[in-house]
Amino acid sequence: MRIGELARRSGVSERALRYYEEQGLLTPRRRPSGYRVYDDEDVAAVRRIRVLLAAGLSTAQIQQVLPCVVDVDGLLTPDCPGLVEGLVRQRERIDEAIGELEATRANLDAFIAGRRAG
Missing domain, CATH: 1.20.5 (Single alpha-helices involved in coiled-coils or other helix-helix interfaces)
Known part of the structure; x- marks a missing residue:
């Protein structure tokens, strides 16, 4: 899916998604045309990012924490x-x-x- 679809599905602006990419929180694939390509896992990743931002973590902290967070039945759980x-x-x-x-x-x-x- 392209960035507009991810924005619609996640409820996050395209600008915020680009910022998450700049901060190393999202790593979309790129088409030869340069368009970003996302998958369903990116929708879940954006949800985790939003929860961690709402919990008061900075994007730098989230970059470190994100690989250690799992979604268990809709509840984020630390796993490291x-x-x-x-x-x-x-x-x-x-x-x-x-x-x-x-x-x-x-x-x-x-x-x-x-x-x-x-």
């Missing part, structure tokens, strides 16, 4: 030793960022409340 530990560290970084944002919001709330009272 050490992958879970790395994902736990990523979750800890996210938790830390959330804590910092909550503190910032509390400071802003206090500032807003002080302005109203004054």
